Amino acid sequence: MPPRSPDPASLSVEEDVLIVGAGIAGLVLALELHDAGIGCRVYEAVPDLGALGVGINLLPHSTRVLHRLGLGDALAEAGVVTRESVFFNRFGQLIYREPSGLYAGYEHPQYSIHRGDLQAVLLAAVRERIGEDAVVLGHRCAGAEQDENGVTVRFTGPGGDPLPSVRARVLVGCDGIHSVLRKQLHPDEGTPRYSGINMWRGVTKGRPFLSGASMVRAGWIDRGKLVAYPIRNLPDGDQLINWVVEIQTPRHLQRDWNRRGHLEDFIGPFEDWHFDWLDVPAMMRASETILEYPMVDQDPLDHWSVGRITLLGDAAHPMVPRGSNGAGQAILDAQALRNHLSGTPDPVTALRAYEAERLPATGQVVLANRSMPPDVIIREVWQRTGDRPFESIDDVIKVEELAAISQRYKEIAGYSAEALRDR
Ligand SMILES: Cc1cc2nc3c(=O)[nH]c(=O)nc-3n(C[C@H](O)[C@H](O)[C@H](O)COP(=O)(O)OP(=O)(O)OC[C@H]3O[C@@H](n4cnc5c(N)ncnc54)[C@H](O)[C@@H]3O)c2cc1C
Structure with a gap:
């Protein structure tokens, strides 16, 4: 029998910040939050993170962040x-x-750098600094519900079977171009x-x-x-x-x-x-x-954050890959979210401030990559x-x-x- 999800109200908060997706955005966000003393865990859909993709460029605005995180060598x-x-x-x-x-x-x-090599460098740093269990594989986010005390995140396993829900203070969708959380927040968005x-x-x-x-x-x-x-x-x-x-x-x-x-x-x-x-x-x-x-x-969205849930990286601003900025803008998002979450005790205010800083900036890059x-x-x-x-x-x-x-x-x-x- 599949495990039954408990009644959300009976769940205590298990994660401070729950990150969905162990791509470039999710892993850099985990390193940033850990560096700021904020607890977090990453939940990734695939059961095995193989070296996927081909080449990626990281420009100096994003390598500055990665060097500060001690990843230069x-x-x-x-x-x-x-x-x-x-x-x-x-x-x-x-x-x-x-x-x-x-x-x-x-x-x-x-x-x-090869995208797979970049992801491997980030994953090794996350596991070494936060712990071997900082990235939970084989957990595909299926959606989330929130109340005034937290967010209940639903998951399915690799075969589509439901897994137990997890309760968190803040939920960040770093789940890439086919983001489930983006679809949940913007059900009427047009096609790409x-x-x-x-x-x-x-x-x-x-x-x-x-x-x-x-x-x-x-x-x-x-x-x-x-x-x-x-x-x-x-x-x-x-x-x-x-x-x-x-x-x-x-x-x-x-x-x-x-x-x-x-x-x-x-x-x-x-x-x-x-x-x-x-x-x-x-x-x-x-x-x-x-x-x-x-x-x-x-097209750029008019908002990424609803209460305790927000979007980051490709989930927030998918762009045509013509300016070497896909990974870079995701890294800048992670830095900004860390700053707002560590500077503001109320998560809802922090997510709104993060969006106010990053949504217009990334919207301009999406449009510049077109024209x-x-x-x-x-x-x-x-x-x-x-x-x-x-x-x-x-x-x-x-x-x-x-x-x-x-x-x-x-x-x-x-x-x-x-x-x-x-x-
Ligand atoms: C397999 C793959 C290959 C890529 N190859 C290239 C490339 O060659 N060149 C390039 O420029 N860019 C590539 N990209 C995109 C590039 O990584 C991003 O544009 C950029 O780095 C921003 O990263 P991101 O973390 O927002 O998105 P991504 O790097 O796409 O990461 C999203 C992560 O979320 C996970 N995920 C998705 N849905 C769910 C869910 N419902 N629940 C839990 N986890 C979920 C995905 O498995 C993935 O690990 C690739 C992305 C992927 C996923």
């Missing part, structure tokens, strides 16, 4: 300290190059919005290219755009190289981070991309994994040249204009050097 070992961002047209001609992270004078680095761009991602073992720590963006989405950067240094001198293809097309399937993709669906436009710094089709063919993902986001992500630099050149090779980039666009485009996005996403210095 572990990240530097697991990932690659990004040196520069480089933009090319589809003929392999250099458009623009700018230094990144430490190399751009920031106090903290930019990391390019497809951007018109489909994406394929892979990871290939290969020789270092350019500086050995360069993030490359090349081509444009009308035919095919490539993003490529190393995410792990291997003992034999090779690297794991993460690559992403973006193509403008009506063809797309539902959002699923683990959906397999097929080479023949996208390799066509890249067949002649044999650059002296990288053989693109060879890299794609040698990939260990190919995943397909539609660039989809959702003016950093790769607008290559769109500008593509438009001005009519998609043809140029003699000299100076004849097409001045370097100051390119730098200004890059700077505008940094300001919106909160990682301009000035903003980080002021904070």
